Amino acid sequence: MIKVVINGENRIIDSNLNITQLLKELNLDIRKLAVEVNIKIIPKTDYDSIKINNGDKIEIIHLVGGG
Numbered sequence: 001m002i003k004v005v006i007n008g009e010n011r012i013i014d015s016n017l018n019i020t021q022l023l024k025e026l027n028l029d030i031r032k033l034a035v036e037v038n039i040k041i042i043p044k045t046d047y048d049s050i051k052i053n054n055g056d057k058i059e060i061i062h063l064v065g066g067g
Helices: 019-025
Strands: 002-006 009-013 033-037 040-042 057-062
Touching: 019 033
Parallel strands: 002 057
Antiparallel strands: 002 009, 033 040, 033 057
């Protein structure tokens, strides 16, 4: 288990998760999100290769359509 901050909230999650796995555990739809880890926007193509580490600060932004 590791400690991270997700959208300003301290959380404890399983270790060895990548971004895709984290989003699935949070029941979030990957297609409608943008993810930032430690102030760096992560391209969706990298979600499977980026591991979440102890102390990471993660911002998950929900994309909203409209006009």
